[in-house]
Amino acid sequence: MTDIRIQTENLCKTFRNGRLATPVLFDVNLEIRAGEFVAIMGPSGCGKSTLMHILGLMLSASGGRIRLDGRDMSQASPAERARWRRERIGFVFQRFNLLATLSAHDNIALAEQIRRNPPDGQVDRVLAAVGMTDRARYKPGQLSIGQQQRIAIARAVVHRPAILLADEPTGNLDSAHARLILDLFGRIHRQDHPTIVLITHSPEAAGYAERIVELKDGRIHHG
Amino acid sequence: MLRLAWANLLHHKIRTALSVLAVAIAITLLLILVGLAHGTLNDVSRRMESVEAQILVRDAYFDLGSLSGGKLWEKEIPRLLEVKLDQQPAVERVMPVFLGRMKLAGQSQNVFGIAPQDFPYFIGSRRLVDGGLFTDADSARELLDRFEQAGTMGDTTSPAYMPLIVDQRLAAAGDLHVGSAARYGDLDARVVGIVQTGVAGRVFAPINTLRAANGVAVQTAHLFFVKAAGRLSTDQLLALCERIEQATARSATLVADYGRIMKGNFRTLILFVDLVSLIALVICFLFILVTIYTSVLERCREIAILQSLGATRRRILLQTVQEALLLCVAGTLLGIGLTFAVRYGIETARPLMTVEIRASWLLGATAVGIGGGILSSLYPGYVALRHDPVEALSFE
Numbered sequence: 001m002t003d004i005r006i007q008t009e010n011l012c013k014t015f016r017n018g019r020l021a022t023p024v025l026f027d028v029n030l031e032i033r034a035g036e037f038v039a040i041m042g043p044s045g046c047g048k049s050t051l052m053h054i055l056g057l058m059l060s061a062s063g064g065r066i067r068l069d070g071r072d073m074s075q076a077s078p079a080e081r082a083r084w085r086r087e088r089i090g091f092v093f094q095r096f097n098l099l100a101t102l103s104a105h106d107n108i109a110l111a112e113q114i115r116r117n118p119p120d121g122q123v124d125r126v127l128a129a130v131g132m133t134d135r136a137r138y139k140p141g142q143l144s145i146g147q148q149q150r151i152a153i154a155r156a157v158v159h160r161p162a163i164l165l166a167d168e169p170t171g172n173l174d175s176a177h178a179r180l181i182l183d184l185f186g187r188i189h190r191q192d193h194p195t196i197v198l199i200t201h202s203p204e205a206a207g208y209a210e211r212i213v214e215l216k217d218g219r220i221h222h223g
Numbered sequence: 224m225l226r227l228a229w230a231n232l233l234h235h236k237i238r239t240a241l242s243v244l245a246v247a248i249a250i251t252l253l254l255i256l257v258g259l260a261h262g263t264l265n266d267v268s269r270r271m272e273s274v275e276a277q278i279l280v281r282d283a284y285f286d287l288g289s290l291s292g293g294k295l296w297e298k299e300i301p302r303l304l305e306v307k308l309d310q311q312p313a314v315e316r317v318m319p320v321f322l323g324r325m326k327l328a329g330q331s332q333n334v335f336g337i338a339p340q341d342f343p344y345f346i347g348s349r350r351l352v353d354g355g356l357f358t359d360a361d362s363a364r365e366l367l368d369r370f371e372q373a374g375t376m377g378d379t380t381s382p383a384y385m386p387l388i389v390d391q392r393l394a395a396a397g398d399l400h401v402g403s404a405a406r407y408g409d410l411d412a413r414v415v416g417i418v419q420t421g422v423a424g425r426v427f428a429p430i431n432t433l434r435a436a437n438g439v440a441v442q443t444a445h446l447f448f449v450k451a452a453g454r455l456s457t458d459q460l461l462a463l464c465e466r467i468e469q470a471t472a473r474s475a476t477l478v479a480d481y482g483r484i485m486k487g488n489f490r491t492l493i494l495f496v497d498l499v500s501l502i503a504l505v506i507c508f509l510f511i512l513v514t515i516y517t518s519v520l521e522r523c524r525e526i527a528i529l530q531s532l533g534a535t536r537r538r539i540l541l542q543t544v545q546e547a548l549l550l551c552v553a554g555t556l557l558g559i560g561l562t563f564a565v566r567y568g569i570e571t572a573r574p575l576m577t578v579e580i581r582a583s584w585l586l587g588a589t590a591v592g593i594g595g596g597i598l599s600s601l602y603p604g605y606v607a608l609r610h611d612p613v614e615a616l617s618f619e
């Protein structure tokens with residue numbers, strides 16, 4: 001049972017803004033094993049990002065269950081969810097979401113600081129791993145898009161998370177840079193064996209994954 | 224964590240500088256207003272308390288605030304000297320003061336008219352640093368008669384001018400020396416002595432000369448300073464005040480209570496000063512609140528990023544509080560520095576004004592700065608937490 005890292009049971013999500021209700025996910029049942037590299041594909045607006053935010057405990061489901069490492073997170077307190085995000089999960093967003101006021105190095109260091117991890121060279125290790133050591137002191141605004149994404153990936157894996165969630169990490173990149181980033185994901189997967197959930201539109205990107213899950217209109221299409 | 228707060232503040236240099244300045248100005252205003260109001264009153268009451276007398280007798284209608292109202296008569300003094308406590312004579316000495324007013328060093332000054340033989344009791348342990356003590360005629364009537372006949376008060380026994388003794392602070396402020404000339408109304412006056420600062424009056428004159436200069440031919444006074452016989456406890460002194468009031472139907476208070484009485488007189492003024500300072504502070508912290516609030520609204524994405532990294536709600540609240548605290552602490556420090564600069568400016572431009580700065584007030588101002596910083600960042604922090612992190616991460 002512990003082999004299953006992520007498990008959803010009839011997961012539903014409906015956004016409510018006042019009287020307006022937008023149902024997005026319907027009875028999503030998904031199992032992802034520890035160390036598995038999964039790509040989630042589907043047309044725009046089908047609910048991929050929403051699903052990723054629920055898996056990453058940034059968003060609560062409206063119905064059904066989500067289990068991480070066998071533990072039911074549906075009723076977990078905000079503090080408990082924050083602890084999981086801090087210790088076990090890493091996010092890579094399409095928009096990088098780096099802090100503009102901090103240097104590349106400090107962006108990663110901040111994440112470690114939030115985890116209260118001692119400054120023991122991990123930041124320099126991941127900077128080297130993504131090939132950005134010489135840009136450590138640059139602020140995001142002084143880096144190219146591809147370089148920013150590499151920093152964002154470094155930040156997401158500095159604590160060697162059990163789960164790495166990436167939402168269209170190559171969506172803004174040209175194909176050469178996209179391949180560089182995807183190679184990086186492949187290398188991280190080989191070295192640290194995290195469970196990787198990669199959301200993408202690109203078949204090439206999905207090719208890096210061991211399994212592809214199709215999402216359509218908020219439902220999973222097994223095929 | 225502090226580094227992020229720091230980086231954010233540095234990112235908006237102008238806005239940060241303005242906020243720090245706003246806090247600094249409010250803190251300065253607070254300290255200067257309070258320091259000026261309390262400093263002036265405390266200075267006056269400390270100087271009064273320097274007289275070697277324990278009891279102040281005045282007419283019930285005499286007002287210590289404006290130094291005007293009902294008068295006393297010198298012929299009451301023998302009755303005062305007879306007042307007993309436990310069958311023992313309790314009054315050693317009664318020193319009348321006739322108050323006048325004149326312009327010196329560009330400001331209106333109270334003039335203490337005293338008998339030359341009482342002068343040592345008025346200066347206590349302080350001393351004349353230059354010149355000497357004045358003499359006086361036996362009565363004001365004598366001087367006025369002389370004035371009628373000769374058109375001047377002076378003859379061989381008394382100088383042709385009103386002699387003055389001023390304190391060093393006034394001398395410095397008005398560039399006065401022994402021999403400096405001044406005017407008391409239509410009369411010539413001249414500085415004959417300089418006394419160390421801290422004595423009751425900034426200006427002393429012989430009592431009869433001062434009476435005559437005010438056209439008063441009778442031996443009246445505004446205040447009696449009463450020196451008790453022997454060493455009496457506060458309770459005994461209070462009992463003595465009561466005896467004096469019974470025997471003379473005058474009002475008697477402890478000199479030590481002068482400050483309290485003055486503060487009572489100026490209660491509304493002090494209240495006003497405190498109120499103005501308070502309003503300045505409230506405005507300043509509203510400014511901080513708006514600053515932090517705008518920066519929080521601008522930084523929803525940053526807060527969402529912190530949440531995606533697993534930052535707790537407490538940690539995020541702390542982040543906004545920290546930024547506000549940095550602003551307020553910097554502002555308070557700058558404000559304290561500014562206060563000393565402003566005090567220097569005031570005391571240079573108006574050397575007789577006292578801006579009192581007490582360590583406890585500085586601590587109070589710092590506490591106000593820190594407390595205000597925390598309070599004014601709680602609401603923006605609360606707003607920050609209520610924001611949907613996913614929305615902030617997904618959209619521009």
Ligand SMILES: Nc1ncnc2c1ncn2[C@@H]1O[C@H](COP(=O)(O)OP(=O)(O)OP(=O)(O)O)[C@@H](O)[C@H]1O
Nearest residue numbers: 015016022024043044045046047048049050051614
């Ligand atoms: N906060 C929200 N309130 C209401 N509706 C929302 C909210 N967030 C997302 N939606 C809706 O949910 C649906 C799915 O959005 P989501 O971002 O998950 O799609 P997606 O599959 O990631 O699309 P894309 O490939 O374009 O990124 C969309 O129709 C969107 O309008």
Ligand SMILES: [Mg+2]
Nearest residue numbers: 048049050167
């Ligand atoms: Mg999406």
